[in-house]
Amino acid sequence: MRQTAGTLNRTWLTILGILCLAAGTALILQASGTLPTLLNTAPAWQSVVTGDLHAFLAPQGVAAVILIIGVIIGVLGLLWIIAQVPRRNPAGAYRLHGDGSRGFTLCDPSVLAAAVEKQINTLPGVVTSAALLRGTAYAPDLTLKVTVNDRADVQDVIHRIQTTTLPELSSALEAPLQSSRLQIDISGRTQSTGTVVHSTGTVVY
Amino acid sequence: MNPPGAHATPLPRTGDAAEDYGEAGTRGQTVLAARVIEKIAGQVASDESSAGGSSGGFLGIGTRADLSARPKASVELAGNIATLRVEVGMLYPVPLRQATEELRRRIATRVTELTGVDVRQVDIRISWLTTGTNGRRRLL
Numbered sequence: 182m183r184q185t186a187g188t189l190n191r192t193w194l195t196i197l198g199i200l201c202l203a204a205g206t207a208l209i210l211q212a213s214g215t216l217p218t219l220l221n222t223a224p225a226w227q228s229v230v231t232g233d234l235h236a237f238l239a240p241q242g243v244a245a246v247i248l249i250i251g252v253i254i255g256v257l258g259l260l261w262i263i264a265q266v267p268r269r270n271p272a273g274a275y276r277l278h279g280d281g282s283r284g285f286t287l288c289d290p291s292v293l294a295a296a297v298e299k300q301i302n303t304l305p306g307v308v309t310s311a312a313l314l315r316g317t318a319y320a321p322d323l324t325l326k327v328t329v330n331d332r333a334d335v336q337d338v339i340h341r342i343q344t345t346t347l348p349e350l351s352s353a354l355e356a357p358l359q360s361s362r363l364q365i366d367i368s369g370r371t372q373s374t375g376t377v378v379h380s381t382g383t384v385v386y
Numbered sequence: 387m388n389p390p391g392a393h394a395t396p397l398p399r400t401g402d403a404a405e406d407y408g409e410a411g412t413r414g415q416t417v418l419a420a421r422v423i424e425k426i427a428g429q430v431a432s433d434e435s436s437a438g439g440s441s442g443g444f445l446g447i448g449t450r451a452d453l454s455a456r457p458k459a460s461v462e463l464a465g466n467i468a469t470l471r472v473e474v475g476m477l478y479p480v481p482l483r484q485a486t487e488e489l490r491r492r493i494a495t496r497v498t499e500l501t502g503v504d505v506r507q508v509d510i511r512i513s514w515l516t517t518g519t520n521g522r523r524r525l526l
Contacts, residue, residue, distance in 0.1 A: 277483050277512075283494070284470075286486045288512040296478040296515035303517075349479035353515075 182313050182326050182364070183267035193261065275318035275354070290314035290321075297350055301325070304341050306333020308368050320359040323350060328366040335365060418501055420461050427459040427470050427508075430496040435489045437474035440513075451475045451514045463503075470497070471509045478515035486510045 210216035277286040294312035301310040316322035438453030457474040494505040
C-alpha cells in the first residue's frame with residue numbers, strides 16, 4: 182500500500198556505481214602504468230603535489246567552496262535518507278466537473294476507496310480489505326490489499342475483483358484505470374459476515 | 387433588522403399582471419432567508435435524484451449515510467444571485483460525473499423556479515458512496 186523510494190534508489194545507486202567504476206578503472210590503469218602512457222599523465226610513483234598543500238588551501242574562497250560542496254552533499258544525503266520513509270501518497274480530491282463554470286464537483290478518493298472496500302468485503306472468503314487511490318480522476322491508480330481466510334478460493338476472489346470491482350470503479354469515475362495493484366494476504370481469521378444462503382426457493386414472509 | 391436573505395424576484399408573467407410590477411414595490415417586498423433556499427436545494431436533491439444525506443447522530447457525531455435523508459446544502463447570496471454548496475451521498479457505482487451534472491442542473495432549475503433566485507453555481511461534494519449492502523452481508 183505504501184510507496185517506497187525504489188526508483189530513486191536505483192537511479193542514485195546507478196550513478197554512484199558508475200562513478201565508483203570509473204574511479205576504480207582509472208586507479209587500476211594508473212597503477213598498471215597504462216594511463217600515463219595513454220594520456221601522458223604522471224606515473225604512479227611520481228608525486229603530483231609537491232611541497233605544502235597549505236598554499237593551495239590558503240585562500241578563503243577555497244574553504245568556502247569546499248564547505249558549500251560539503252553542505253550540498255550532506256543535504257542530498259539527508260534527503261535521500263528521508264525519502265526512504267514509506268509513504269501512502271494518496272491523491273487529492275478528485276475533480277469531477279468539466280469547466281467548472283456551473284460549479285465544482287469534488288469527491289475525496291477515500292470515499293471511493295471506502296466504497297470499493299465495502300464491495301470487496303462482501304466477496305466470499307474476504308476477511309478485510311484496504312483500498313488506496315492515487316493518480317487523477319481521469320487516470321486513477323488503484324492499490325488493493327485484500328485479506329482472505331484460509332478457506333477462500335483465491336482465484337475466484339481475483340476473478341471477481343477483475344471482472345466486477347475494477348470495471349465498476351472505472352464506470353463510477355467514467356475513466357479507465359491507469360493501473361491497479363492487488364496484494365492478497367491470508368489470515369486465520371474467519372469472515373464475520375454471517376451465513377450466506379443462496380436460495381432459489383420461494384421466500385415466505 | 388431583517389436577517390440576511392434574497393429578495394425574491396417575481397416570476398415573469400404576461401398580460402395585465404406584468405403591469406403590476408411597478409406597484410409591487412409599493413406594497414412591500416418578500417425576503418427569503420438563506421435557510422429557505424438551502425432547505426429547498428436539499429429537498430430537490432433528495433426528491434429528484436438518487437442523492438442522499440446523513441441522518442442520526444448527535445452534533446455531527448455518529449451520523450450515518452442515509453439515501454432517504456435530505457442532503458446538506460448551504461448558500462452564498464449576493465443580491466439575487468446564489469451560489470449553492472451541496473454535500474451528497476450517492477449509490478455506487480453510478481457514473482458520478484453524469485449523476486452530479488444532472489443533480490446540479492435539477493437543483494439550479496428548481497431553486498430558480500421556486501424562489502426566483504438566480505442560481506449561478508452549484509458546488510457538489512460527494513461525501514459518501516453506498517453499495518446498498520452496507521459493506522457486510524445481512525445476517526440471517
